[in-house]
Amino acid sequence: MGKAIDFKQIQLLIMDVDGVLTDGGIIVHSDGSESKRFCVYDGHRIRMWHRSGRLSAIISGRDSRPTTLRAEQLEIKYVHQGCTQKLPAFESLMGELDMRPEQVAYVGAALMDIPIVRRVGFGVAVANAAEDLKQVADWATCRPGGSGAVGETIEYILRQAGVWEPLMQRYRI
Template sequence: MSSTEHSFEKIKLILSDVDGVLTDGGISFDNNGIESKKFHIKDGLGIKMWQRAGFRFGILTARTSHIVKVRSAELGIEIVRQGFEAKLPTAETLAKSMDLQMNQICYIGDDLTDLPVLRAVGLGVAVADAVDEVLAAADLITTRAGGQGAVRELIETILKSGGRWDDLVQQYYAA
C-alpha cells in the first residue's frame, strides 16, 4: 500500500464502494437479463476479520443490485446503502446515526462518484486501478486493483498497524 505514514487508530468504520472495488468493475448479464458480479474471496475473509476485531464495515454504492444484498448478507454486513450517487450526504447521515465523526471513517473507492466522500473522511483510499482524480485525492493507494483483494489489503494494513492481525490469524490455527 503506497502512502506516507498514516495513523489508523481512529478508524472505526470502513465504507466501500462495490463496482471497481469489491469487484473488478465488470457487470455481466445472462440471456434473461440477470446480472452477475465476481467478488474476491480474500476480500470477504478480510471483512469477516475486520468484524471479528470489533469494527464495522459498510457498503455505499451508486448502483442498486440484488447481488450486493446477497453478498452483504453472506458476510454479515449490516450497513448497505445502494442507489446513492451523491454518497457524501449518505455517509454523513450514517456517521451521525452511529455517533461517529467523519475522521473515524475510512472510505475506499475507484471512480469520480467516490471523490466527495473520499475527501471528507479520515482515511480516503483508492484501489490501484482507480481513475486519476481519485488516485490524486487518496490518502492511500492499494497495490491491488479492484476485485483483486484491495479491500483485504486495506484491512490487513489497518489491523497490522494496530497490532491486531496476529491475534486474529491465531484463531485460524486453533480451529
C-alpha cells in the same frame, strides 16, 4: 500519506462495490438479471475486520441484487445502494452510527468517491482507480478492485492499529 492518521481510531470501513469489491464488470443475463464476481480474499478479510470489533458498510452508485446478497453473506449491516450522490449516504451513516469522519476508512475507485475520500480519516483508492481519486487518496492499494484490494486495505489498517497479530492467533498451530 500527507496527514497523520490514527489507525486505532478507525472503526468503520465503507466500501464502494463496482470496481472495489468487484472488477467493475457486470454480466447481464438474457432475462435481465445480473451477476458480479466478488473476491473471496476480500470476504475473508471483511470477516476478520468484524472479528476485531469494527463495523463495515457499503455505499454504491448502483442498485444490485448481487450486492445485497453478498452483503448479507458477509454480515455487512449498513448497505446504501443507488446513490447517485454518495455524500448524503455517508452523512446519514455518520449520524446513524454516531461517528466522526476521522473514525472512517473509505475504499473507492471512481470519481464519485472523491467527496468522501476527502472527508474520512483514511481514504483509499484501489490500484486501478481513477487518477483524480488517487491524487486525493491517503493511500492506494497494490491490488486492483475485485482482486483483493479491500482485503489488502483491511490488513494494512489492522496492522497499523496493532491488532493484526492477535487476530492471526486462530490460524497458528
